[in-house]
Amino acid sequence: MIKIVKRDQPSRAIFFFTPVLAIFLTLVAGGLIFFILGFKPFEALKFFFIVPIADKYGFSELLLKATPLCLIAIGLSFCFKSNNWNIGAEGQLTFGAIVSGGVALIFYEQEGFYILPIVILAGAIGGMLYASIPAILKTYFNTNEILVSLMLVYVSKLILDYLVVGPWSNPEGFNFPETRQFSDSAKLPLLFEGLRIHAGIFLALAAVVISWFVFYKTYLGFQMKVSGFSLKTAKYAGYKGKKMIILVFLISGACAGLAGVGEITGPIGQLHREISPDYGFTAIIVAFLGRLHPVGIIFASLVVAITYLGAETAQIFMQIPKYTGQVFQGMILFFLLASDYLLFFKIKFIGSKK
Amino acid sequence: MIIDINFIGLIIASIMASAVPLILASCGELITERSGVLNLGVEGMMIIGAISGFALMTVTGSLIIAIFGAMLAGVLISTIFAFLTQTLITNHVATGLALTIFGIGISAMIGKNFVGIPGKEFPVLFEGLKDTIPLLGPILFGHSIVFYFAFALPFITSYFLKKTKIGLIVRAVGDSPESASNQGINVRLVRYACILYGGAMSGLAGAYLSMIYTPQWIENMTGGRGWIALALVVFSTWNPIKILIGAMIFGGLTIIQFHMQAIGVRIPVQFLTALPYIVTIIVLVVISRDSRKIRLSTPSSLGKSFHKDN
Numbered sequence: 001m002i003k004i005v006k007r008d009q010p011s012r013a014i015f016f017f018t019p020v021l022a023i024f025l026t027l028v029a030g031g032l033i034f035f036i037l038g039f040k041p042f043e044a045l046k047f048f049f050i051v052p053i054a055d056k057y058g059f060s061e062l063l064l065k066a067t068p069l070c071l072i073a074i075g076l077s078f079c080f081k082s083n084n085w086n087i088g089a090e091g092q093l094t095f096g097a098i099v100s101g102g103v104a105l106i107f108y109e110q111e112g113f114y115i116l117p118i119v120i121l122a123g124a125i126g127g128m129l130y131a132s133i134p135a136i137l138k139t140y141f142n143t144n145e146i147l148v149s150l151m152l153v154y155v156s157k158l159i160l161d162y163l164v165v166g167p168w169s170n171p172e173g174f175n176f177p178e179t180r181q182f183s184d185s186a187k188l189p190l191l192f193e194g195l196r197i198h199a200g201i202f203l204a205l206a207a208v209v210i211s212w213f214v215f216y217k218t219y220l221g222f223q224m225k226v227s228g229f230s231l232k233t234a235k236y237a238g239y240k241g242k243k244m245i246i247l248v249f250l251i252s253g254a255c256a257g258l259a260g261v262g263e264i265t266g267p268i269g270q271l272h273r274e275i276s277p278d279y280g281f282t283a284i285i286v287a288f289l290g291r292l293h294p295v296g297i298i299f300a301s302l303v304v305a306i307t308y309l310g311a312e313t314a315q316i317f318m319q320i321p322k323y324t325g326q327v328f329q330g331m332i333l334f335f336l337l338a339s340d341y342l343l344f345f346k347i348k349f350i351g352s353k354k
Numbered sequence: 355m356i357i358d359i360n361f362i363g364l365i366i367a368s369i370m371a372s373a374v375p376l377i378l379a380s381c382g383e384l385i386t387e388r389s390g391v392l393n394l395g396v397e398g399m400m401i402i403g404a405i406s407g408f409a410l411m412t413v414t415g416s417l418i419i420a421i422f423g424a425m426l427a428g429v430l431i432s433t434i435f436a437f438l439t440q441t442l443i444t445n446h447v448a449t450g451l452a453l454t455i456f457g458i459g460i461s462a463m464i465g466k467n468f469v470g471i472p473g474k475e476f477p478v479l480f481e482g483l484k485d486t487i488p489l490l491g492p493i494l495f496g497h498s499i500v501f502y503f504a505f506a507l508p509f510i511t512s513y514f515l516k517k518t519k520i521g522l523i524v525r526a527v528g529d530s531p532e533s534a535s536n537q538g539i540n541v542r543l544v545r546y547a548c549i550l551y552g553g554a555m556s557g558l559a560g561a562y563l564s565m566i567y568t569p570q571w572i573e574n575m576t577g578g579r580g581w582i583a584l585a586l587v588v589f590s591t592w593n594p595i596k597i598l599i600g601a602m603i604f605g606g607l608t609i610i611q612f613h614m615q616a617i618g619v620r621i622p623v624q625f626l627t628a629l630p631y632i633v634t635i636i637v638l639v640v641i642s643r644d645s646r647k648i649r650l651s652t653p654s655s656l657g658k659s660f661h662k663d664n
Contacts, residue, residue: 159624326456
């Protein structure tokens with residue numbers, strides 16, 4: 001007999017164990033999907049999760065993909081912890097990239113140490129501006145932030161499309177939908193010769209450290225935690241709710257904007273139509289998988305980054321459709337949410353009597 | 355330029371046609387939300403419906419199997435959501451997002467073999483009556499059965515919620531699950547049913563897109579319509595008749611965009627494409643500004659989990 005019993009208190013051990021369980025279940029379910037599609041499950045999983053990171057180049061690619069995911073997820077954890085559902089990070093990334101790209105284009109013929117900091121700052125400001133729209137509409141007009149932030153994703157991608165096709169397109173570019181290449185001073189330096197991993201990773205690590213400090217060592221972190229737990233309690237405690245909502249949105253917008261900067265001044269080096277393979281949406285999964293904890297998010301971003309690489313490798317070597325990556329991402333979140341049940345409930349096996 | 359009165363009729367008819375998927379998905383989600391469940395997976399369920407309908411039509415050749423198959427696919431995928439949120443008591447927002455991400459991935463995976471295959475012609479009703487009445491002819495006649503169903507649905511939904519006993523139960527569950535439960539209503543069962551119904555309607559909306567509106571499979575072909583459908587529910591303040599108005603406005607924006615391009619209005623095409631999204635935001639702001647009105651019309655337990663032991 002199986003009996004389900006409510007726990008007196010959510011289990012802390014299980015809190016950190018369930019993400020591992022979720023990843024395991026995703027692998028099992030993924031193997032099953034591969035089997036149904038007619039691939040050898042173990043071979044497919046090997047090409048998906050091991051082959052891509054087996055060498056130095058692969059590992060650099062892993063860090064390259066994990067960087068924006070980690071950065072955005074850290075920002076989102078500020079929102080999610082305090083019960084603000086910013087799901088438009090993809091739009092904030094895009095708008096941050098547009099603003100910083102615009103600044104980088106101003107300097108396209110110049111070199112100088114001052115250019116890169118200005119470009120990075122512009123990206124953060126762009127992301128903040130874009131995130132401030134749902135924040136202000138939520139606080140002053142009571143508008144649902146989920147829908148507004150999401151609608152703005154579509155708008156940002158259309159703005160980018162308009163710019164790279166029209167006014168910002170490279171005059172010597174034979175009408176390709178892309179801007180000029182940025183000057184070398186506007187590009188993030190590469191860390192190793194021959195690998196694509198760039199200095200943007202330090203932005204992500206800085207975000208991890210700062211967020212850890214804010215969450216666990218400041219009054220703001222405490223306020224966020226209380227508001228996330230119960231908005232009513234936060235109100236009784238007299239917290240300035242509106243100010244906090246705007247602040248967490250600005251922080252997460254800045255992080256997403258920086259992720260956008262990292263992409264265009266790192267591996268891409270110019271603006272074109274597709275600057276992000278939905279990092280902004282995938283980062284939502286990373287934030288949850290990392291339990292909204294800075295260290296957890298580092299691990300989660302590495303795990304989820306593999307699904308991007310794995311999808312590419314599996315497509316090249318086994319003709320497995322690349323969307324499998326997205327399927328895995330969705331499944332991880334499903335399994336994570338499902339296994340959270342174990343946080344609050346115990347499953348007891350009771351020996352049946354004869 | 356001579357404006358033919360039948361031409362105006364045709365434009366109105368095309369606006370109505372583009373409103374159909376929004377009406378279907380919104381009316382489905384409205385029932386789900388009225389029972390207190392916020393399912394953000396509409397976009398995912400819709401795209402699953404779109405590929406299922408198109409794939410079944412191509413493989414079996416039967417339009418009926420395809421339409422019902424798409425609805426069934428919507429039901430099946432929403433079962434995941436229902437099981438997670440109702441049985442395992444997960445967060446509605448996160449689960450809905452997972453459903454959308456998963457749905458887009460799975461649909462692209464299945465759809466890989468169906469890209470570039472031409473669709474089939476879907477039969478229309480009352481074709482011969484189109485020219486009998488000026489203006490109204492093209493509006494009223496010559497549409498698919500799904501089209502007529504969509505325009506009847508808001509009225510059926512309204513009747514269901516206001517006049518039937520089951521409708522009353524759904525509203526009771528959404529407004530106060532505790533009292534409903536005390537009255538002996540199985541809250542979880544009602545919510546399961548409402549989620550699955552929402553899935554069926556989203557699936558049908560998707561099938562309409564891939565089988566009737568633009569008969570082909572294109573990756574990500576729902577293009578945010580699922581999210582606009584969610585916004586329409588807020589716009590309607592949970593009143594099905596107002597969904598009709600909202601869907602016509604958005605359908606109008608989509609169609610006007612084509613006509614503006616056709617007559618050579620010099621506005622960047624991207625701006626026109628962005629218009630429905632921008633208008634959605636503006637409309638949401640206008641509707642939500644009156645917080646008292648929103649509070650009164652929102653199902654009180656919307657998005658909150660209910661567990662009997664609590």
